[in-house]
Amino acid sequence: MDWFWLMIWWFFIVMYLIILFQILGDLFRDRELSGWWKAVWIIGLVVLPFLTALIYLIARGRSMAERNVRDLTQAKADTDAYIRDVAGASPATQISQAKALLDSGAISEQEFAALKAKALA
Incomplete structure (x- = not known):
């Protein structure tokens, strides 16, 4: 039974780390947010990590998804242009x-x- 709970805890730790890195990546990718607000969010993630992550996902989740879609669309367009350029006429x-x-x-x-x-x- 100890192994079961250990696996459950590891699952939640890994999921938290994934969410944390997504939030940090989104913070640095956001051009509209000032440096001071980025610093406040990072300090919040250090001091109260779970609560700050939850608040960030609730408050900025929609814009986070929009930035992700915009970046993926741009990456696809760049890849397509590169393939067309390399393929030639x-x-x-x-x-x-x-x-x-x-x-x-x-x-x-x-x-x-x-x-x-x-x-x-």
């Missing part, structure tokens, strides 16, 4: 750009053939 686009260079005389027929082969590879 389609082979048809590359060939048409090479053809435009050939037509303008900027590259030779051999260079066009090499660019076309590279795009199709």
Whole structure:
């Protein structure tokens, strides 16, 4: 029976630490909250940790979720832009750009053939 209660206590300690780190991360991510208010919240988390965490989640839980969604949306947009940038243009686009260079005389027929082969590879 002692192991059971030990596991229950460990569960609550780990859950509290997860909530505490979420709150601290949210405090430092919030650009609208002044440094003084951030300091007050952190002092409260040190002095009365459970009560302060509960008050923080009640008072600022909605804005905490909104900031989290905004950051995730921005991260997804950045990832998508990076993937599009790394993937580059389609082979048809590359060939048409090479053809435009050939037509303008900027590259030779051999260079066009090499660019076309590279795009199709």
